[in-house]
Amino acid sequence: MKPPPFEYHAPRSLGEALDALAGAGEHGKVLAGGQSLIPLLNMRLAAPGHLVDINRLPELAFVDxxxxxxxxxALARHAQVERHEPAAAAQPLLRQALRLVAHPVIRNRGTVVGSLAHADPAAELPAVLTLLRGSVRLARPGAVRDVPAGDFFTGPLESAVAPGELAVSAFFPAPPPRSGTAFREVARRHGDYALAGIAALVVLDDDLRITSATVACVSLALVPLLVDVTEAVGHRPAASADWASASRLVRERVDPETDIHATAAYRRHLAGVLAEQALRDAAREAADA
Structure with missing residues (x-):
């Protein structure tokens, strides 16, 4: 199939891009990697009147x-961030998650910020931003605002990006001292959307006792779901923590749906299994930090 007709904009500066989006309003869409948008256009599931291509704005292809x-x-590709050694050292969860995103050919083109703006609850990066309590920077002519992850994802495929705004960057905070992260998921085949996934963050004190344990869920709710399981394992040595109790808390909190790939009951079961595995992995990493 072919996309519906639209007016194509190819701005050469950020200012031109913001002006084009402001003029298009609710009828505008941004083209960055295009790995989600192009299929939606071709299947006539999206029909924007204006397409603003930001690929001629190299100043947006940064990783700081x-x-x-x-x-x-906004133009940093998945593969670019995945291979960025300083970024992986500063925030290991980014690389842990990016290795699970789709397939290499898609990661070579798709963008991190684009994945966040697409706001698919089955995607890995929204869960990462949610777990780390990061934020997305949105710009329009004459104004910039930072939206925290807890407010950014408003529904399935819905975000806080308002008509006329451009998501120009995303911020992933560095982990606390003596902390560890992990990402676990189950998919029908590597690179497919996960039937269920868990990103975990565990923080220890100097005596290797747990001070904080949280997870963010993939494909288990309408938005990335953050679950604090500290009450089940807090102030206990990481080596002997009751991760099974933590996983039960996660199973109780998730709200999965049944579809052609898996039942809600199976996804809930996966949530518990993956949460226990990811929390153990994160605690082990924290103890070795």
Missing amino acids: VAPEGVRVG
């Missing part, structure tokens, strides 16, 4: 690493 965390520009 600072002690506070990693900021990723």
Whole structure:
């Protein structure tokens, strides 16, 4: 199939891009990697009147690493961030998750910020941003705002990006001292959307006792779901924590749906199994930090 007709814009500066989006309003869409948008256009599931192609804005293809965390520009590709050694050192969960995103040919073109703006609850990166309590920077002519992850994902395939705004970057905070992260998922084949997935963050004190344990869920709710399981394992040595109790909390909190790939009951079961595995992995990494 072919996409419906639209007016194509190829801005040469960020200002031109913002002006084009402001003029298009609710009828505008941004083309960055296009790995989600192009199929939607071709299947006539999206019909924007204006398509604003930002691929001629190299100033947005950055990955900046600072002690506070990693900021990723709107044109930074999945593969670019995955291979970025300083970013992986500053925030290991980024690489852990990106290795599970689709297939290499898609990661070579798709963008991190585009995946966040697409807001698919079955995608890995929205869960990463949610777990790390990161944020997305949105711009329009004359104004910039940072939206925290907890407010950014408003529904399945719905985000806080307003008509006329461009998601210009995303910020992934650095992990706390003596912490560990892990990402576990189950898919029908590697690279497919996960039937269920769990990103985990565990923080220890100097005596290797757990001070915080949280997970973010993939394909288990209408938006990335953050679950704090500290009450089940807090202040206990990481080596002897009751991760089974933590996994039960996750199973109780998730709200999966049945589809052609898996039943809700099976996804709930996976949530518990993956949560226990990911939390153990994250605690082990924290103890070795």
